[in-house]
Amino acid sequence: MKPSRSQGTRWINHRRKALSSLASNYRCIVAHLLERQGDSGPDQQKLKAYWRQLTSSKFVLYMALYQDLLADLAELSLDFQADELSLSSVRSRVMASQAALLKQKEQPSPYLHPVITAFTNTGSTGVFIYKGVEISTSSTSAEAFHRQRREIVNTINACIGQRFSTFSTDPVLLASEVFDPVNMPAEDNISAIQQYGDSDLLERQFSTMKRMQGDWRLRLKTSTIEDLLLIKSEGCDPVAYESEEAVARWWAAGLLRRRPNIQPYGP
Secondary structure, eight states, X not given: OOOOOOSSOOOHHHHHHHHHHHHHTHHHHHHHHHHHTTSOSTTHHHHHHHHHHHXXXXXXXXXXXXXXXXXXXXXXXXXXXXXXXXXXXXXXXXXXXXXXXXXXXXXXXXXXXXXXXXHHTOTTSOEEEETTEEEESTTOOHHHHHHHHHHHHHHHHHHHHHHTTHHHHOXXXXXXXXXXXXXXXXXXXXXXXXXXXXXXXXXXXXXXXXXXXXXXXXXXXXXXXXXXXXXXXXOOOTTTOOOHHHHHHHHHOSSSOOOTTSTTTOO
């Protein structure tokens, strides 16, 4: 039985693997701790505490719950690590992950379902069997577990929504959804297809970029290119442009004072 590392890493998939290793070797770990309780030494009380914790219904229920939660979160994390992930698909995958998590508030997922079923059907004995180990139900109640399960799912969903809120509000990120083939209009909607991705506009933008980045301007920043494209595509006519306001803003901006009369630039 090889131990898995769950702390000291930020990748959710590592935690899922560690939790899966614990669940698959649960019976062996419990038997090993029970066997070591008879040994004399400074760790005897610690081993007993570990055994009591692992054989409590609260630990087993939350272990199964976290397996289900990490299954969805780890898949989302692995999707974000993929090289072929497009910006337009981030929002759809986040929404799918949130929907799967919300479903777990009321309906147990594959890992939790058999455990919660055995837990609620214990009857008067107060004991159920999990992976060949007798588990006492005295450490928690079904009502308390279901209430906290909903709170955990709501907290995780709120964190995901806050972390990726810009994908639902930022106009630039929302505009990137046009590149998602799912949003392509139907074949019978000719007018919508003609408006979906104006090829002439794209060609004009690329031609403008080619003119801007000449032999003497190969190191323009992305922000500068975006500003120049915006001026070219949506700017006013150069003949009708009034530069007084722009010059006044340039004059007042900057950390250093403008001194046009100082040699060699002045008269």
